[in-house]
Amino acid sequence: MIHDDDPILAPGQDNKQILGLDFHNPVFPLSALAILGFIIYALVYPDAANTQLTAARGFAIEHFDWLFMIAGNIFVILCLVLIVLPLGRIRLGGPDARPEHSLVSWFSMLFAAGMGIGLMFWSVAEPVAYYTDWYGTPLNAAAGTPEGASAAIGATMFHWGLHPWAIYAVVGLSLAFFAYNRGLPLTLRSAFTPLLGDRVRGWFGHLVDILAVLATIFGLATSLGFGATQAAGGLNYLFDVPNTLGTQIAIIVVVTSVALLSVWRGIDGGVKLFSNINMVIALALLLFVILTGSTLMFVHGLWDTSLAYLDHILPLSNWIGRQDTTWYHGWTVFYWAWWISWSPFVGMFIARVSRGRTVREFLMAVLLVPTLVTLVWMSAFGGNALAQSQAGIGALADGIGEVSLAMFQMLEHLPLTTLTSSMAIVLVLVFFITSSDSGSLVIDSITAGGKVDAPRSQRVFWATLEGVIAGILLYGGGDKALGALQAGAVATGLPFTLVLLVMCVGLVKSLREEQRALGLGKVA
Template sequence: MKHDDAPILKPGQDNTRVLGMDFHHPVFPLSALAILAFILYALIYPDIANDHLSAARGFSIEHFDWLFMIAGNLFVLLCLALIAMPLGRIRLGGYRARPEYSTTSWFTMLFAAGMGIGLMFWSVAEPVAYYTDWYGTPLNVEAHTPAGASAAIGATMFHWGLHPWAIYGVVGLALAFFAYNRGLPLTLRSAFTPLLGERTRGWIGHTIDILAVLATIFGLATSLGFGASQAAGGLAYLFDIPNTLGTQIAIIVLVTSVALFSVWRGIDGGVKLFSKINMMLALGLLTFIVTTGGVLLFVNNLWHTTLAYASHIVPLSNWVGRDDTTWYHGWTVFYWAWWISWSPFVGMFIARVSYGRTVREFLIAVLLVPTLVTLVWMSAFGGTALSQSAAGVGALADGIGDVSLAMFQMLEHLPLTTLTSSLAILLVLIFFITSSDSGSLVIDKITAGGKIDAPKGQRVFWATLVGVIAGVLLYGGGSTALGALQAGAVATGLPFTLVLLVMAFSLVKGLREEQRGLAIPKLA
């Protein structure tokens, strides 16, 4: 492609107007047909669907563990290198571009969309599970020992620290760069333009975008369905509200309804507002845990968590000659496949709100700051939970029975249990709202051909569809159908790993062209 050529793709190119909505052809119809076919399959044959897709997930994890691990390590190294290199000075949108959102608003939105909801459950459940040998122990360290506690908190940080955020960072940076510096549509296919050229307009580009839509909507619907079950379990544990299908459906309806309101108001009046509320509530709960557990204990936990993460990150990143295969496949490789399957959704949302940031500023905020916040969060919640488990206090002394109750079982042995547990449930629900909202915005962008100003009705359509899918599968097939959906989402992690590796190469190529002044002119 020559320097004076116009961009191959333009936002909204090849779109079709249908009932007042602006859909990209053929991404939208094929995505819709695939979604409909899968729902019918999971409803009519839930057990068969679960078996088949679980087998596909197991095949990916067992035979391509090396690929997931190598890719995750490469993404971390690439992000750190870009922070340090002169390429980090490149500004998304050009040297005159200025950020659309304040630093605080920007960070709260990317963190809420990235993994806020997962930290609510797994910051307590995961370290206790490793410490008590619930499903194997990291690196085969002996359970119920000081070394086991160190490995438990170190492995938990490994799963929620640099590696997942590096995956999101590479995708988000690539999408933002090619959209804002090259004038290309905000879709995954755009990131491959330096390598594929005109072919991004063809079936290769269509396939990439369709896979992104399916991975995003399946991941969101799975999280909403399982999340409703977990929230209902918390309500039953605290307030004796029956954990029935009706309660779970009611939670899905509530979350979807508020998400529709948020989607209609857009990023400023929706996602940004709820993300700020979430971060304030999360900060309040964190402060409570630190003060009631003891500031000195928290500082001690923070120190030990930092040391545990630093000392375990290299051996846990290794994929050769591992003796803890059951744990390694069941946790680490599963996590890497899950983060990669979620990367189109989270990466694109981060890209959407990151206009005007430099590459260095972007990666520091997407990689290093969330890792530090997670370190503090894990030290408070995971450290407190491990202390209770080691001391034989409460239900956590015996390990993890129900993951959805682990947080509440920890809070039960701290003051103001009802208040803090109610706050935790509220946080979970709002995190679901921000995930549904931001996910709907992302799906809308892809199926609208990368247009940022697509009609509001389209965002409402996708937000509604996510809730409907979760509710229908929960009602018609229960946890088996949702399990099939989750297995399908994780199975997409394998092809997306290859997509992301090529995307990383394309990103570096594009940034180097930008640095040398060879970039294609930005679309006017």
């Protein structure tokens, strides 16, 4: 058992102070060099970078689909088991620790960092895409049929429900436990201390943290770059604002500028504030769609979506003998690799704001509550979109043209279109801001050796770099450069899958030790 005064790891150990920055050597400089090298390569050879990294992503998805699926199932089962076991009574930070944030603010922050932005686009686009056979159908369900509609909404919930949140929960719980109950740095390497001991201070630990930095900043920059093109498309669709490179760059500048203000103000004055704003706007938009779309249809849709999710979760979790290979690889396995590549960022941020929660409370809030919220959101937005598609109403009747427009095309056939679409655009931009500032805090912590109080200038450096990467790649290489960046981020999901599986072993081992020490029930 590792105690707080053990010398194996300490936050900020081996740090260097240069030009007002407090960074961990060699994680900070090697991460910065790797980022710079990739930007140069993607700008000079955008086609080659896109081809090579897309091939790496394809290799991981096609040859290790079984690993992604097995790991995803393990994470869900582990989280559900920990909720009901006596281990769930362990408190993050010790028996006397108390939460630092209110329940509402805590949930708002973890949800906004987790996948709020994705739900804005895919809750509408994804079920319609499956129903109209845009790129294959789940389990080879017949497109355009009631069975196809059930499979479409069930598969969409599968991709945004228990499995992705279990991935985030495993990482977040591991990092929170080792940081707050063992006094270790808030970095990914700390989760391996029970298994590797002092060796985590060596190159294995450096490599894990560097990969976490690269996956986080590349994922955020990709999201920001593609998000700028999607937001610009929405502005053009609604207000005839020219969808040009200049508009897209302007969106990146605005989002990055507000994110800089947020990270400068810290969690309480920045991330928490914008996350709470997010949830208020999202709740208002959700209630509007429920009340104006058809409340009765929503009630039926909630029931149908729940049943579809339960009916399809087991066959969709299976990896043996799948006949829907194109759809399975292009959607499910891609999603699992993407969620896993994002898990260091989202998991670490959730850990950062979860001190004082019990393991059971943590897992219920990170796993079960977001799944229920997603169920409601999907029933409202996805249900309305499917209903329009089935009834032959509007653009969605013909399937998905541009993903970025699907939400607006659905809202177009509800009252007060301009107001609700404007709310949707604001919500998208604020979600980008919360993703950027929470990601900057995470990268800052990793590159500062696990310290959570590194200089503000360091937070500003990483927040600025995210926007610069997105802007430069969008300007210099367009979709090909951003596609290469995304493919590279997804490809990191393969090594991180192994990292997360090993992390689970260390977590269970240490939780059982904590249970013995505190006398919380019988340990087998």
